[in-house]
Amino acid sequence: MTATIIEIRGLNKRFGVGDAETLALRDVNLKIKSGEFVMVTGPSGCGKTTLLNIIGLLDRATYGEYYLDNHPVARISKRKQARLRNEKIGTIFQNFNLIQGMTVIENVALPLIYRGVGKTKRLKTASRMLGRFQLNEREYYLPNQLSGGQQQRVAIARSLVGNPSIILADEPTGNLDSRASHIVMEELREIHEQGNTIIMVTHNANLTAYATRVINIIDGHIDTDININKRVAKNPARQRRRR
C-alpha cells in the first residue's frame, strides 16, 4: 500500500512560443502512493487537465522529472508508453471519448485489441464489465444512443476492462447531473476499495468527500496538498477547513 507509484519533480509545461506562451504547470512536485484516491481541484485554466495528461502519458512535460513505478518516463520509448497506457493506466474523460462508429461493447473491448486478445474473449470480457455497470441491454447500442451518464459508465467500463492499477479521471461527472454523478462516484469508490489508485480532477467540492487526498492547484502550481483521514473526511466541517 505504501509503494510510491507516481513521483513528479520540478515539472514544467509550457504551451506555445513567444507572445502566445503559457506556462501551464510550473515547478510541480508530487508523490502519489499506490492505493490513494487523489482529487485535484482548482480554478479553470490552472493546469489540472495538463497535469493529468502528463501523468497519463498522453502529453510530455517541457522539463522536469516524472517517475512512473520508479521508471523515468523520459527514457521510456513511445511504444512502451503506449503499452503502459494500455496495461497500467485507465483514463476517463469529461467528454467520454467513445468512438462514435462503434457499438458500446466494441468501445469497451477496444483496449484489449491492442493487447492481442482474440475477438471472442474480448467481447466476453467487455460484456462482463458492462454487466457490472448494468449496461448489458445496451451492448449493441451506439454511443450517441445513450444518455450522458450511460456513456460515462461505458467509458469507465472501458478504462477498467484492461485491469489497470491507476485510474485517471478528468471531471468524470462534469457533464452529468447529480444523480448520474452519484452513480459514477460510487463506481469509482468501489474501484478504489479494490486497491486501485485513482487521480480525479473535479470542480465539485462535494465530491472531495470520496478522496483520501485533495490537491489544489492555482496557476500551474500546487497550492495545497491535504491528506484526509477517510473517516473524518466525511465530516463536511472538517472538509471546509482545508483552505
Add this chain to the structure above:
Amino acid sequence: MKFLLKNHISDAAQSLKANRSRSFLTVLGISIGVASIVTILSLTGGVKRIISDQIQQYGDDLIVVRPTYTNHAKDIFSHLTDSMSFASSSLTLQDVASVKSLDETMLVAPVSVSQHELLGDNDAVSSVIATTPDFFNIFGLTARDDDDLNSSLSQNTIVLGSRLSVRLFDSVDTIGKKLIIKGESFMVVGVLSPIADPININNVNLDEAMFMSIEKSPIVDKTPQIQQINLRTRQDPATVANLVDQAVAKNHKNAKDFEVLSGESIYSPAENILSLMSITLSIVAGISLVVGGIGVMNIMLVTVAERTREIGIRKAVGAWGGQIMVQFLIEALILSIMGGVLGFVFGYLGASAVALFTPILPFISLDIVKTAFSISIAVGVVFGLYPAFRAARKKPVDCLKYYR
C-alpha cells in the same frame, strides 16, 4: 498480432463502407492506371503468342531475306497495298540463285506480291504471289486433292487459294480451268486446302491469293519486285543465315540494303506497332497511376483528419504509432487493391476491345494478374504511407483536443 490485423481489416472495411461513394471514386481512379497496364500486358502477351504460334506452325528453321528499305515494320496490321508500296526491291533473281546454290539451303522461295485483276468465270482483284513451288513446302501448304505441287508453277500454270477459286469459278474444283491476266491465259493446276490461320507470313491471305512462277512474273508486272526470299534449312538456322548473308552481300557488293532474319526475329516486326501502343499506354498508365495514387493519398488524408479524435482515443487506450500506421495503411491498401481488381477487369475488356480491330487475342496469364496486384499494392503503400504516417505521428493529447 494476427488478431490485430484482422481487426484493422474489418475497421478499414467499415470505414470505407461508411464513405461508400468517395471510396468508390478513389478505387475508380486507381483502376484506370491498372487497366492501362493490364491492357498493354495482355496485348503484348497476345502478340507474343501469335509469334510463338507462328514459330510453332512454320518451325524455327525458317530464314527470310528482305530488302531493308521496305517498310515491313507495318507488318500484320498493314493492308496489302501497303506491303507493295515500296519503290524497288534490292533483291534480284541472281540473289535467289546464289542462295539456292548454297549446300545448306534446302528450300528457297522468292516472293513477289502484286495485285491484279483476274478474269475467270467471274472477275476478281486479287493478290498474285510470284514464287517457286518451294513456297508451298516452306509453309506446309497442300493441295486439296493431295496433288503434288512441286511442278505446279511453270510457264502458264498457276495455283489458286481455295477462296479465290470460289470467287473466280464458284467452285473449289477448278483444275483445268483457264483464267486471264493482262491478256495472257493461265491454266489452274492446283487448288490449296483452306488455311486455318488467315494471317500469314507475307501479310497476304493465302486463301485469297493466286500463285504463279516467278520467271513468268514480268508478264503481269513489268518491274517485278522480290520482296522477300524465304528459305528453309536442315542445319542450324543462325549459322545458315550467316552464310546466306555473305552470299547475298557478295552480289550487292557489300551494300547493306538487305537483311537476313531467322528464328523469332522474323515475326517480331509485329512488335513495332505494338511497342508504339505500349509506350502510349504506359504513359497513360504511369500518369493515371500517379493521379489515382494522389486520389488515395487525398482521401486518406481526409480520413485521417476526420478520425483524429478516434486516433486519439485509440492511442489513449494503448495503441502505439505503429499500430495506427498499419491501420491506415491497410485502409489505403484495400482501396488500391480494389482499384487493382477493377482495373484488371477494365484492362481485360480494353484488350478485348482492341482485339476487335486487330488479329491479336487478349492474353491473360498469372504473371499479368501478379503484376496488376503488385502495382496496386505498390500504389497503396507509396501513397498511403504519408497519411498513415501523419496519423501515427500525432500526439494523443492533440488528437483528443480535436473537434470537428
